[in-house]
Amino acid sequence: MCGIAGSLQIDGGPVDRERLRQMIGAIRYRGPDDAGIYSHGPIGLAHARLRIIDLVGGRQPMLIEQDALAITFNGEIFNYIELRNELIAKGHRFTSSSDTEVLLHLYQEEGERCVERLNGQWAFAIWDAPRQRLFLSRDRFGVRPLYYTRMDGEFLFASEIKALLTCPQVPCALDLIGLDQLFTFWATIPPRTVFRGINQLPPGCSMIVQDGHITITPYWTLDLTGQIEHGGATDSQLAEELFELLQDATKIRLRADVPVGAYLSGGIDSTVVAALARKSVGDRIRTFSVTFESNDIDESRFQHEASAFLGTSHTSIRCRHEDIVGVFSDVIWHTEQPILRTAPAPLYLLSRLAHDSGFKVVLTGEGADELFGGYDIFKEAKIRQFWGRRPASRWRPLLLKRLYPYLPNIQRQSLEYLKHFFHVTPQALSGPFFSHLPRWELTAKTKQFFSESTQAELAEADAMSSLLRDLPSSYATWSLFTKAEFLESRYLLPGYILSSQGDRVAMAHAVEGRYPFLDHRVATFAARLPASLKMKVLDQKYLLKQAVKGLIPEAIRTRTKQPYRAPDGISFFGGHDEFVGDLLSSQRIKQDGVFNPRATDALVQKFRSGRETSVKDNMALTGILSTTVLLDRFMHGRNALSAPASQERHTPF
Amino acid sequence: MLQTIRKFVIDNYLFGEEGKLGDEDSFMETGIIDSTGILELVRFLETTYGIKVTDEELIPDNLDSVSKIASFILMKQSVSSQTAQEHSFRSSGEPRP
Numbered sequence: 001m002c003g004i005a006g007s008l009q010i011d012g013g014p015v016d017r018e019r020l021r022q023m024i025g026a027i028r029y030r031g032p033d034d035a036g037i038y039s040h041g042p043i044g045l046a047h048a049r050l051r052i053i054d055l056v057g058g059r060q061p062m063l064i065e066q067d068a069l070a071i072t073f074n075g076e077i078f079n080y081i082e083l084r085n086e087l088i089a090k091g092h093r094f095t096s097s098s099d100t101e102v103l104l105h106l107y108q109e110e111g112e113r114c115v116e117r118l119n120g121q122w123a124f125a126i127w128d129a130p131r132q133r134l135f136l137s138r139d140r141f142g143v144r145p146l147y148y149t150r151m152d153g154e155f156l157f158a159s160e161i162k163a164l165l166t167c168p169q170v171p172c173a174l175d176l177i178g179l180d181q182l183f184t185f186w187a188t189i190p191p192r193t194v195f196r197g198i199n200q201l202p203p204g205c206s207m208i209v210q211d212g213h214i215t216i217t218p219y220w221t222l223d224l225t226g227q228i229e230h231g232g233a234t235d236s237q238l239a240e241e242l243f244e245l246l247q248d249a250t251k252i253r254l255r256a257d258v259p260v261g262a263y264l265s266g267g268i269d270s271t272v273v274a275a276l277a278r279k280s281v282g283d284r285i286r287t288f289s290v291t292f293e294s295n296d297i298d299e300s301r302f303q304h305e306a307s308a309f310l311g312t313s314h315t316s317i318r319c320r321h322e323d324i325v326g327v328f329s330d331v332i333w334h335t336e337q338p339i340l341r342t343a344p345a346p347l348y349l350l351s352r353l354a355h356d357s358g359f360k361v362v363l364t365g366e367g368a369d370e371l372f373g374g375y376d377i378f379k380e381a382k383i384r385q386f387w388g389r390r391p392a393s394r395w396r397p398l399l400l401k402r403l404y405p406y407l408p409n410i411q412r413q414s415l416e417y418l419k420h421f422f423h424v425t426p427q428a429l430s431g432p433f434f435s436h437l438p439r440w441e442l443t444a445k446t447k448q449f450f451s452e453s454t455q456a457e458l459a460e461a462d463a464m465s466s467l468l469r470d471l472p473s474s475y476a477t478w479s480l481f482t483k484a485e486f487l488e489s490r491y492l493l494p495g496y497i498l499s500s501q502g503d504r505v506a507m508a509h510a511v512e513g514r515y516p517f518l519d520h521r522v523a524t525f526a527a528r529l530p531a532s533l534k535m536k537v538l539d540q541k542y543l544l545k546q547a548v549k550g551l552i553p554e555a556i557r558t559r560t561k562q563p564y565r566a567p568d569g570i571s572f573f574g575g576h577d578e579f580v581g582d583l584l585s586s587q588r589i590k591q592d593g594v595f596n597p598r599a600t601d602a603l604v605q606k607f608r609s610g611r612e613t614s615v616k617d618n619m620a621l622t623g624i625l626s627t628t629v630l631l632d633r634f635m636h637g638r639n640a641l642s643a644p645a646s647q648e649r650h651t652p653f
Numbered sequence: 654m655l656q657t658i659r660k661f662v663i664d665n666y667l668f669g670e671e672g673k674l675g676d677e678d679s680f681m682e683t684g685i686i687d688s689t690g691i692l693e694l695v696r697f698l699e700t701t702y703g704i705k706v707t708d709e710e711l712i713p714d715n716l717d718s719v720s721k722i723a724s725f726i727l728m729k730q731s732v733s734s735q736t737a738q739e740h741s742f743r744s745s746g747e748p749r750p
Contacts, residue, residue, distance in 0.1 A: 409689045414712045420681050421688035442687050449668070599668035606665060612696055614689035 002060070003030030003048040003507075004072040004146075005158035006125050008134050010212045013153075015044035022166040024048050027159055030074070030507045036061055038070055043127045043134065045072040050510050052076070052256050052360055057096030064104050068129050071107075073100050074159050075122030075144045076514070078252040083117065107135070112206055115219050119252065119519060123201075125157060134209040140220045141367070141518045142190075142203030142494030145503055149198045155209050160504075161195055161336045165638065171197050172638050174594065174631065176454060177461050179338070183623060184444045184463040186340055187495020189470055191216075194337045194630070203494045220520070222489055224482045224527050225474050238533065239547040242525060246547070249519035250276035253363060260514075261286040261354060262363040264314065265564060266302030268541065269365025269374070271310075271552045273516050277363055278310050279551075287312040288354050288362065290319050290346045296406065297565045302556055309553045317353045319346040324571040325579050329629050334508040335500040336634075338626040340443065340619040343566045348505040355509035362506070366497060367517030370489040371526035372544045373481070373534025374561060379403055380422075381435035381484050382535065388424040397424075399538070406562075409614070432468060432476065435484035440464065446620040449603065451596045467491070481531040568618035572625070573607050580604060583628045592631050595624050654726060658719050661697050666690060676719040691716070698722065704729040 005023035007015050020037045024046035028035065031048030038045045038061035047060040053076070063070045077083070080099035083106055088094070092105045099120075106114040107126050112135055121143035125136045136157060138146045148157040149164050156164050164170050178194040181187070188194060190202035201207055204220040233241070250273060254260050262274040264287040278285050287307055292298040300316065307314035324345045331348050332339070354362055369375045380403055387396040397418045404410040413421075423437050433440065440463075450458070475483065498515075506513045516522070526534075529543065536542035545557055572580045582588075584604050589597040603621055607613060613621075655676060663671045666685050673683075680686040686694065694716060695706045704726065715725040 407689075409692050412695075412708055412711055413688070413691060414708070416713050417681075417688070417691060417711070420713075438688070441684075442689070445684065445687055448670075596668075599670060602664060602668035606668075611665070612693045614687065614693060616687050616689055 002050050002074045003027035003159040003163070004074045004123065004125065005046040005163045006072055006134075006156070007044045008127075008155040008209055009042035009153065010150075010155060011153040012042050015039045015042060017044065019167060020044045020046040023156075023158055023163040026163045026166050029510060030159060032510055034059060038063065038072075040067065040070075040127075040129070042132075043070070043129075045070055045125060045127060047072045050360055050512065052258055052512065053080075054096050054098035055257050058098030058100055060100060062096075062098075062100050062104060064101070065108065069104050069108060070127040070129070071100060071104050071124060073103060073122065073124035075120060075124065075139065076255075076512070077103055077118050077120040077122065078255060078519075079117075079119040081255070112208070112217075113219070115206055119521070121514070121518075123159060132210065135206065136201060136209070137206040137219075138201045138203055140204045140222075140520050140523070141489070141498065141515075143498050143503065143513075143515065143518065145499065146201045147193065147198055148201065148207075150214065151197070155214070161193065161198055162333075162634070164198060165195075165634065172635055173197075174627075174635070176457050176594075177466075179454075179594070179627070180447070180458050180461045181463045181466065182338055183340070183446050183450075184440050185467070185491055185495070186443065187491055187499075188337070189463075189466055189491065190495070195634075221472070222486070222523060222527055224478065224486055235533065235543065235546060238529070239543055242522075242543060242547040243551075245519070245522050245525055246272065246516060247276055247279070249516040249522050250363065251280045253514040253516050253519075254280055256361050258360050259286070259358070260361045260363060261288060261357070261359040262312075263287070263350065263354075263365075263513075264289045264303050264306050264312070265365065266299030266306060266556070267365065267562065267564075268545070268548070268552065268556060268559075269368035269517065271306040271365075271556050272368075272544075272548050273363045273365050274306065274312060275310055275548070275551045276516065278312065285310075285312050286357065286359065287314045288350060288357070288359075289314070289316045290350045290353075291316050292319055292346075292567065293321075294567060297562075297567070299562065302559065305553050306556055315353060315357060317349050319349055319566065321567055321571040321574070322576055323349060324567065325576045328579070328625070329633065330508070331505060332626050332629040333633050334504045335626075336504065336630075337500065338623050338630055339496075339500050340446065340623045340626075341566065342568050342571060342622055343564060344500045344505045346566050347501055348508055351506040351509040351511040354511045360510060361512045361514060363514050363516065365517060366502065366513070366515045367493070367523070368541065368544060370485065370493050371517060371523055372541045373485070373531070374541045374544075375488060376403060376540075376561065376563065377435060377439060377488070378481060378484050378535060379538055379540060380438075381480055382538065384422050384424050385429065385434070385480055387422075388426070388429045391419065391424055391426075397422075405560075432471070432483070433464060433487070434480060436487055442616055443619060445616050446623050449595050449599050449620050449624055451593055454594050479531060481535070569607050569613055569621040572621070573610075577608065580607075580625065583625060583632070588628065589624075592628065594627060594631070600624055654723050655719060657701065658722050658726075661694075661701075662719060665693060665697075674719070678719075679713075679717050681713060681717055694722075698726065702726050702730065704733065 017039050028048050031050045033051040034049040036047050045061040061072045077099040080102040084102045087105045115137045121139045123138050123144040123146035147161050173196040175196040178188045178192045191199035205218050208215045264270050289303045291300045324342050331345050383399045533543040586597040589595050589600050
């Protein structure tokens with residue numbers, strides 16, 4: 001796992017090596033083991049390496065065919081061994097045993113379509129010298145990040161935005177439309193980011209930069225249109241097939257020349273992954289987890305149970321309120337976008353624990369909830385739909401209360417309030433975003449803290465209409481369940497779960513996450529399953545639970561889903577007020593101009609007084625705080641971005 | 654009373670933006686109170702006015718605007734004082750009025 005950066009002079013002029021050095025220097029923490037730069041004429045590629053496969057031979061940027069092809073690559077191709085054998089049979093010769101070289105030869109053999117053959121997680125750029133073409137690609141689910149911008153006859157790309165911002169010509173300003181989307185969906189709609197003029201390559205897309213033109217082409221989408229019965233197979237046959245797929249997905253994700261550990265949350269998904277890894281390795285594995293002080297959100301009991309059952313060597317880290325405050329600013333430096341929950345902070349501490357324990361690679365359970373029907377939002381939508389068919393029913397809405405035992409506000413609400421907040425009307429039922437409207441409308445209420453000037457500038461902005469335009473044409477014909485799955489896996493998964501809670505906080509400590517559930521074979525299998533096998537009546541992840549019987553402890557397999565949560569607003573008060581007092585002072589908020597200083601102050605006072613706060617209040621506080629940190633560290637602290645780069649190897653080409 | 658309720662709503666849901674609240678404005682229609690904010694309101698009413706709001710009373714008819722809340726409080730207080738009077742009459746053995 002690594003960091004990449006590069007520059008292409010559209011006008012054909014020579015690339016500035018010093019610029020490449022600064023770009024890669026800004027993200028050296030992604031790859032502290034080695035660094036290299038390649039430049040030739042208009043192209044420059046830079047690489048910061050975290051050595052995982054072929055520790056000696058896998059140095060980058062890598063070139064083949066007398067420099068005809070050059071690559072800078074962040075990620076892993078898990079099926080590289082099979083691809084390598086295939087390419088050798090076709091006459092290709094290899095000088096290393098790295099997956100990077102396989103990727104280059106595969107491109108040489110199959111051109112841009114090579115990405116369809118890859119099983120992995122990647123962001124890479126290949127310079128095709130004979131064609132004077134730069135080919136970039138990002139993996140199917142967006143596990144690995146890839147940003148780009150174009151200015152003054154130059155195309156720039158990098159793993160992280162801060163690398164692009166080392167170039168003084170790249171503007172560093174908040175994109176308010178991006179901010180508006182994030183304060184609705186928790187993520188922006190790709191290619192938009194919260195930085196004006198800086199884009200991200202959408203997941204599942206490739207990009208060609210040639211003759212001054214940029215072309216983006218999707219090579220893969222999660223095809224949910226064909227949800228069908230699997231050829232008359234029984235549930236147990238399908239469960240068996242799923243088990244085998246997961247077993248292989250995990251096995252190839254253990255390919256590494258360094259030890260591979262696993263995160264254990266105490267839930268089904270990470271326990272399944274750790275169990276499958278244990279089976280493949282045939283030996284004791286190392287597991288890591290984060291624990292909390294509050295019993296409401298702490299899952300230590302289940303983590304210990306999983307660890308004892310699987311016989312793992314387990315280490316955990318306790319995340320206290322002051323720890324969240326202590327790392328919050330650095331977390332935002334890495335997420336490069338505001339967050340509305342503090343949940344990335346404990347994961348930042350967890351990756352530090354893995355790193356300090358000597359681990360560069362961890363397996364985790366992300367993706368299972370999106371693909372196999374695990375999220376409460378799917379269940380909520382199903383209950384609301386059921387209720388909406390008979391709106392006068394007095395007992396149907398009670399199912400919603402059973403869904404959220406941990407939300408006291410929902411527990412006490414009357415039918416009228418539930419009906420209002422959960423949109424159970426015939427019109428709402430036929431709307432395109434029925435499943436997600438309650439969540440998005442609640443989140444969007446945080447925009448009441450936007451300043452008058454921000455609101456004026458966003459007067460024409462409409463996040464949901466923008467999303468509507470981004471949907472595939474067949475979306476309208478899909479079932480409610482399929483639509484909900486799509487919205488989760490297409491937007492929240494890459495834009496928040498795999499980014500702010502994933503790559504960014506793990507790579508902050510040079511730790512690579514690997515996700516067996518996001519193996520595209522597993523995802524394709526899941527996409528073809530009928531909804532009834534993902535949620536049987538109201539039993540979430542039904543088929544997955546059938547598939548893993550006996551593999552994990554029964555108490556974990558059958559436990560009620562507990563969403564991963566971290567202490568939010570409360571972390572910043574009660575003895576740790578200084579951080580907020582400084583960042584959210586009226587003077588600072590007024591100076592930044594994004595939020596309303598009086599409303600922000602009233603919100604801070606509400607928290608400080610110890611009065612009860614709502615979910616919206618917590619999202620607003622975390623959102624304002626993280627946006628202010630972002631402005632502070634990126635916009636106001638821009639000079640620090642261009643700090644002298646650390647020493648790196650200069651590729652002698 | 655109207656002023657106290659208004660102040661609570663402005664401080665806690667509108668965060669100081671007082672120009673936006675009329676006494677008859679529906680909290681639901683204007684989006685002033687979201688699904689997670691109702692219990693804050695109930696706790697405030699219970700503490701400030703010494704009443705107990707039952708689950709059955711948690712309905713928009715009682716709580717959906719400043720004036721509805723005020724009427725609800727007055728109703729609760731009058732019921733409660735009646736009950737207290739009844740209780741006091743009974744315990745002193747005096748005949749009921």
